[in-house]
Amino acid sequence: MGAGHSHDHGHGHAHGPASHGAAFAIGVTLNLAFVAVEATYGFLSGSMALVADAGHNLSDVLSLALAWGASVLARRAPSGRFTYGFKSSTILAALANAGLLLVAIAGIAYETVGRMAAPPAVEGRTMMVVAGIGILINGATALLFARGREHDINIRGAFLHMAADALVSLGVVVAGLAILLTGERWIDPVTSLIIVLVIAWGTWGLLKDSVKLGLNAVPEHIDEAAVRAHLAALPGVTAVHDLHIWPMSTTEAALTAHLVMPAGCPGDAFLHDLAHRLEHDFKIGHTTVQVETGAQCEVDC
Numbered sequence: 001m002g003a004g005h006s007h008d009h010g011h012g013h014a015h016g017p018a019s020h021g022a023a024f025a026i027g028v029t030l031n032l033a034f035v036a037v038e039a040t041y042g043f044l045s046g047s048m049a050l051v052a053d054a055g056h057n058l059s060d061v062l063s064l065a066l067a068w069g070a071s072v073l074a075r076r077a078p079s080g081r082f083t084y085g086f087k088s089s090t091i092l093a094a095l096a097n098a099g100l101l102l103v104a105i106a107g108i109a110y111e112t113v114g115r116m117a118a119p120p121a122v123e124g125r126t127m128m129v130v131a132g133i134g135i136l137i138n139g140a141t142a143l144l145f146a147r148g149r150e151h152d153i154n155i156r157g158a159f160l161h162m163a164a165d166a167l168v169s170l171g172v173v174v175a176g177l178a179i180l181l182t183g184e185r186w187i188d189p190v191t192s193l194i195i196v197l198v199i200a201w202g203t204w205g206l207l208k209d210s211v212k213l214g215l216n217a218v219p220e221h222i223d224e225a226a227v228r229a230h231l232a233a234l235p236g237v238t239a240v241h242d243l244h245i246w247p248m249s250t251t252e253a254a255l256t257a258h259l260v261m262p263a264g265c266p267g268d269a270f271l272h273d274l275a276h277r278l279e280h281d282f283k284i285g286h287t288t289v290q291v292e293t294g295a296q297c298e299v300d301c
Contacts, residue, residue: 020155024068024143027162031061032135041130045123048115050130050194052108053168056199059104060161065095067154074249087249090154094210097157101203105196112192117189119185127176132170138162153213153250157206164202170194216246220252222282227255230281234274236261245284254286261291
């Protein structure tokens with residue numbers, strides 16, 4: 001192994017998470033108000049489906065608040081103690097959101113199963129009206145996060161929560177209509193269980209992705225093999241080892257690697273171009289490369 005003093009710190013110009021402050025404020029306010037209305041009418045009408053949807057919406061309000069707080073923290077400047085800033089708070093928020101959804105699922109399922117044996121009478125018309133309002137509120141909130149969902153798991157989580165809520169509310173409307181037409185009480189708790197399954201399906205994807213980020217797995221949008229091949233194909237590089245790629249936040253990734261280049265120490269232009277290509281081609285904005293040579297390299301590149 002070369003005694004390379006040639007340690008490059010080639011940093012691309014990664015962009016932090018986009019600000020969605022207004023979207024979060026509107027979403028939290030609208031959904032918190034709707035939770036109060038839906039829960040009240042759910043208990044008054046005897047509809048477990050409405051109560052279940054209200055519980056899910058409450059967890060989404062908390063999720064939005066967590067994601068909002070994390071997005072604010074992620075934009076704070078680094079300090080002597082937190083040299084990366086608080087970017088990873090977005091990963092913690094994603095994990096917490098998944099946990100909140102699991103708690104909501106357990107509570108709703110427990111209450112629903114208890115009502116399966118003797119379903120109470122339900123006012124189908126009330127279910128339809130309240131859930132119809134939910135479709136409008138949740139659908140509008142989802143649209144606020146539609147633009148940023150492709151690049152940030154935090155924003156994607158907010159979007160998926162709200163879009164799923166709109167679909168769940170649609171299901172409650174259909175259940176209310178079915179109760180009005182048939183008078184069958186079992187439709188309400190069965191609908192509640194279907195809601196639980198829908199929430200669980202969406203939660204699994206969020207939980208899996210956030211756990212991977214929390215364990216510093218290579219982000220889904222980055223192909224580790226392709227990055228390794230790109231580095232190995234660079235002029236003068238004979239080997240690549242100690243390659244590590246990990247998420248700094250839900251939107252930013254970092255890389256460290258050792259490049260074996262027996263021909264000599266590369267110049268600043270080589271290292272600057274390498275950082276630029278990694279950011280442009282692989283969306284890796286923070287790159288640190290150590291060059292190992294067969295001879296002592298006195299130039300800091």
